[in-house]
Ligand SMILES: Nc1nc2c(c(=O)[nH]1)N=C([C@H](O)[C@H](O)COP(=O)(O)OP(=O)(O)OP(=O)(O)O)CN2
């Protein structure tokens with residue numbers, strides 16, 4: 292039997308969708324209002340899913356909380372995502388953000404227990420990432 296546990300975290304951050312690979316006009320066309328030079332903010336919700344067990348968790352909630360708070364929330368809360376070093380050459384889309392969160396968390400957690408990361412960006416936008424894995 293396979294159990295998973297999903298825990299919810301939150302941070303608020305600003306960003307602007309923009310890439311230096313496009314001209315200003317192309318950026319406006321591609322990203323619309325999200326390319327506004329002044330940026331805009333979101334109350335991001337991060338859903339972290341880990342493998343769990345029926346009787347005891349693979350990772351205690353308290354430990355998961357500490358890792359996610361230190362690695363993700365403290366890093367991004369009340370920050371401009373475009374200024375984060377990991378976004379120096381990447382657009383701050385939900386897709387890139389959810390993959391970055393996975394990449395930051397996976398090495399901090401016991402091997403193989405991270406199942407999925409989800410990011411709710413707005414009422415209607417949800418992004419999800421799970422790195423491909425080999426046979427378990
Ligand atoms: N492929 C992607 N496209 C877009 C992303 C993204 O992350 N990946 N992000 C944005 C904006 O940053 C933003 O998230 C869009 O938010 P918003 O304009 O609020 O969303 P809606 O248009 O659905 O909401 P309204 O209430 O209608 O304004 C854009 N594209």
Ligand SMILES: [Zn+2]
Nearest residue numbers: 306325331333
């Ligand atoms: Zn946005």
